[in-house]
Structure formats: structure tokens, C-alpha cells
Amino acid sequence: MENKIQFKAPIEVAGAGPAGLAAAITLAHAGRRVIVHETQKEVGHRFGGDFQGIENWTTTEDALSVLKKSGITTDFTAMPSRNGTVFDGAGKPYAINSDEPLFYLVERGPGPDTFDSALLRQAQALGVEVRFNSRLRHMAGEGILAAGPRAADAIAVGYHFETDMADGYWAICDNELAPQGYAYLLVMNGRGTVKSCMFSGFKQEKRYLQRTIAAFERLVGLEMRNPQPHGGSGNFRIPDSAYSGPHPLVGEQAGFQDTLWGFGMRLAVSSGVLAAQSLLSGENYDTLWQRELKPQMKTSVVNRALFSVAGSYGYSWFLKQLVSTPNLRESLRQHYQPSWPKRLLGPWARRRYESQRKDLTCDHIDCHCIWCRGECCAHD
Numbered sequence: 001m002e003n004k005i006q007f008k009a010p011i012e013v014a015g016a017g018p019a020g021l022a023a024a025i026t027l028a029h030a031g032r033r034v035i036v037h038e039t040q041k042e043v044g045h046r047f048g049g050d051f052q053g054i055e056n057w058t059t060t061e062d063a064l065s066v067l068k069k070s071g072i073t074t075d076f077t078a079m080p081s082r083n084g085t086v087f088d089g090a091g092k093p094y095a096i097n098s099d100e101p102l103f104y105l106v107e108r109g110p111g112p113d114t115f116d117s118a119l120l121r122q123a124q125a126l127g128v129e130v131r132f133n134s135r136l137r138h139m140a141g142e143g144i145l146a147a148g149p150r151a152a153d154a155i156a157v158g159y160h161f162e163t164d165m166a167d168g169y170w171a172i173c174d175n176e177l178a179p180q181g182y183a184y185l186l187v188m189n190g191r192g193t194v195k196s197c198m199f200s201g202f203k204q205e206k207r208y209l210q211r212t213i214a215a216f217e218r219l220v221g222l223e224m225r226n227p228q229p230h231g232g233s234g235n236f237r238i239p240d241s242a243y244s245g246p247h248p249l250v251g252e253q254a255g256f257q258d259t260l261w262g263f264g265m266r267l268a269v270s271s272g273v274l275a276a277q278s279l280l281s282g283e284n285y286d287t288l289w290q291r292e293l294k295p296q297m298k299t300s301v302v303n304r305a306l307f308s309v310a311g312s313y314g315y316s317w318f319l320k321q322l323v324s325t326p327n328l329r330e331s332l333r334q335h336y337q338p339s340w341p342k343r344l345l346g347p348w349a350r351r352r353y354e355s356q357r358k359d360l361t362c363d364h365i366d367c368h369c370i371w372c373r374g375e376c377c378a379h380d
């Protein structure tokens with residue numbers, strides 16, 4: 001049986017992000033030969049030392065335990081984040097306290113302790129061949145497309161920096177700083193990231209970023225040494241089908257994202273694992289992701305539509321509700337679960353929220369659209 005498996009042609013994966021590597025790891029666990037193509041010279045190139053949170057509220061089970069059960073490593077630095085502060089537009093603080101971690105703060109990029117490097121190490125230890133500086137242009141046989149965002153539905157702009165500030169997280173909900181989004185500040189082990197994460201007003205990004213920096217300086221004494229500009233985009237879309245021809249699309253290439261706040265890493269990993277399982281078992285990938293991931297993503301579109309009309313009073317009201325609940329993690333989990341009011345609001349929300357991705361035919365392979373030519377990402 002083992003020998004028979006080894007004679008099969010290798011499965012190709014386009015993209016060594018969390019989605020592509022999770023798919024490769026799952027396939028390699030099952031004894032399949034896998035070749036991952038990564039267009040950059042290293043993993044996590046577009047993030048280069050960014051701090052991001054692995055959200056811990058969409059499942060009752062802890063996020064790291066879910067990763068382990070799926071066969072995915074947790075051998076990366078992850079700071080459990082329980083207590084923090086969120087401000088409303090008037091600068092009023094709301095203390096966030098949770099007995100259990102609300103998210104795990106991780107580093108992205110090619111460094112030794114990052115989420116990306118841990119996934120790479122696990123994949124390589126299982127025999128996956130990762131080819132860097134290799135942009136996949138044609139996929140002939142079995143394969144999975146995991147090439148990241150194809151449009152900008154939201155952007156996050158800011159800085160990475162060194163600091164003497166204590167570890168922690170802070171956010172501000174204020175359309176004057178981050179239209180329809182939120183500004184955030186994350187600090188871990190003497191380094192930090194500050195960003196304005198906006199869902200509209202991209203052309204005025206510099207102005208929003210300046211206001212974000214000034215607000216964090218005023219509210220929490222932000223101190224930055226050696227600030228380095230950093231930014232990126234996210235593509236949020238629920239496709240009818242996540243196949244391009246015979247090939248499953250995973251992670252943000254499929255548009256899989258948390259439309260409310262952009263916590264896309266878990267969806268990237270989960271979709272990568274599901275796509276690999278579909279290749280191994282012959283089950284239809286659309287059936288799998290629509291059963292496992294779609295209900296949460298549909299609810300997140302409704303949450304996004306509500307958040308985008310909230311305005312300052314709405315944000316303050318939301319924050320008041322959030323901090324007064326005895327179990328914040330559970331309350332957030334329920335916000336992401338389908339419910340009859342959110343089902344009723346679905347058609348309205350879908351009309352209000354529309355992805356910027358117009359060319360649905362772009363599968364990244366043999367394609368010459370601006371995203372595929374790489375002209376969208378000056379920092380690449």
C-alpha cells in the first residue's frame with residue numbers, strides 16, 4: 001500500500017503561506033509526495049516580522065489544540081492574549097478581560113520563531129519539497145492553489161518597530177482613524193506593530209495612519225524606535241465554488257477570510273487541510289468547505305455589514321456590550337455563529353458588502369492580470 005502511494009505523481013501546491021503549507025503537511029502525513037512552489041525567496045515574505053493574532057473565539061476548543069488535532073504544528077512563539085484595552089472614538093477605554101486567551105499573538109515572516117517558519121519546518125521534515133523563487137505558472141496534474149489575496153477589500157498600513165513598552169494589545173474603533181475598521185497596536189518582547197486597518201478610504205491611508213499614531217501616542221504612550229513601514233491587503237469573498245478547473249482554491253486565493261475583522265489565518269489553515277483531505281479521499285472540496293467554513297463566513301459578512309453602519313455611537317454601544325458579558329470569548333463565538341436574526345439580515349448584508357474582486361476567473365495560473373504580474377505589491 002505504502003509503495004503504491006509513493007509511485008503516484010507528486011501533488012503541486014502554489015504558495016507557501018499558511019493555506020498552502022497546511023495542505024502540503026496534510027498530504028505528506030498521508031504519504032503523498034508534494035512540491036510547494038513559492039514565488040518569494042522565503043516564507044512569509046509579505047509580512048516580514050508582522051505580529052498577527054490567531055483568533056481563539058470561533059471554536060469552543062482552543063485554537064492551538066484544534067491545530068494540533070488537525071496535524072498542524074504549534075512549534076512557534078504564541079503569546080496568549082487575554083487582557084487588553086479597546087477605545088472608542090471619544091478616547092473612552094474599555095477594559096477587555098478574559099480568563100481564556102482571546103487570541104494567540106504570533107510573528108509572521110521568515111524568522112526562526114514565526115508561524116510561517118514552523119509550518120515550513122514541519123512540511124520539510126515530512127519530506128515536502130519547497131521550491132523558493134518558483135512562481136507556478138502552469139499546473140498540469142493534481143494540485144492546490146494557495147497564492148494569497150487577489151484583490152484589496154481591506155488594507156492595513158502602519159509600522160513595525162522596536163520599543164520598551166510592555167507586552168499587550170490595544171485597539172481603537174474610530175472611523176476618523178480607520179474607516180469602518182479599527183486601529184491596533186500589538187507589542188511582544190520589545191517589538192511592536194501599529195496599524196490602521198481600513199475597509200474604505202484607502203486613498204487617504206497616510207492621513208489615517210498619522211491620526212492612528214497620534215491617537216496611540218496620546219492614549220497609551222506609544223513609543224517607536226527604528227519604525228519600518230509595513231502594510232498589506234486582504235481579499236474577503238465567499239465564492240460559489242472554490243475550484244479553478246480541477247484544482248481546489250484555498251486560503252485568501254479563494255477569498256476565505258473573516259469579513260468582520262480580517263482574522264484569516266485559521267480559515268487559511270482549515271481550508272488547506274480540507275482541500276488536501278478532498279484530494280486524498282475523493283470527496284468534493286466544495287461540499288467540505290461549505291459544510292465546515294461557510295456558515296461562519298456568512299455570519300461574518302452580516303457582522304461586517306452591521307459594523308460598517310455602526311458609526312461612533314454604534315462602536316461605543318458594541319464595546320459596552322462586549323465588556324459587560326461575563327464570558328467574552330463565548331460571547332464572540334456566538335457573534336460568529338449563524339442565528340435566525342443574522343440569517344434574516346443575510347440578503348441585506350450581501351447587498352451592502354461586495355468584494356472588490358471583479359475578475360472571478362483569475363486562478364493565478366497562466367494569468368496576466370495585475371495581481372499575477374506582481375505589480376500590486378510594490379514591497380515584493
Ligand SMILES: Cc1cc2nc3c(=O)[nH]c(=O)nc-3n(C[C@H](O)[C@H](O)[C@H](O)COP(=O)(O)OP(=O)(O)OC[C@H]3O[C@@H](n4cnc5c(N)ncnc54)[C@H](O)[C@@H]3O)c2cc1C
Pocket residue numbers: 014015016017018019020037038039040043044045046050051052053054055134135136137146147148149156231232233234250251252253257262263264265266268364
Ligand atoms: C497587515 C495584515 C495583518 C493581518 N493580521 C491578521 C491577524 O491578526 N490575524 C489573522 O488571522 N489574519 C491576519 N491577516 C490575514 C492573514 O495574514 C491571511 O489571511 C493569511 O496569511 C492568508 O494565508 P494564505 O496562505 O491564503 O495566503 P498568504 O499568506 O498570502 O500566502 C500566499 C503565498 O503564495 C505565494 N505566491 C503567490 N503567487 C504564487 C505563485 N504563482 N506561485 C507560487 N507562490 C505564489 C506568495 O508569495 C505567498 O507566500 C492579516 C493580513 C494583513 C495583510
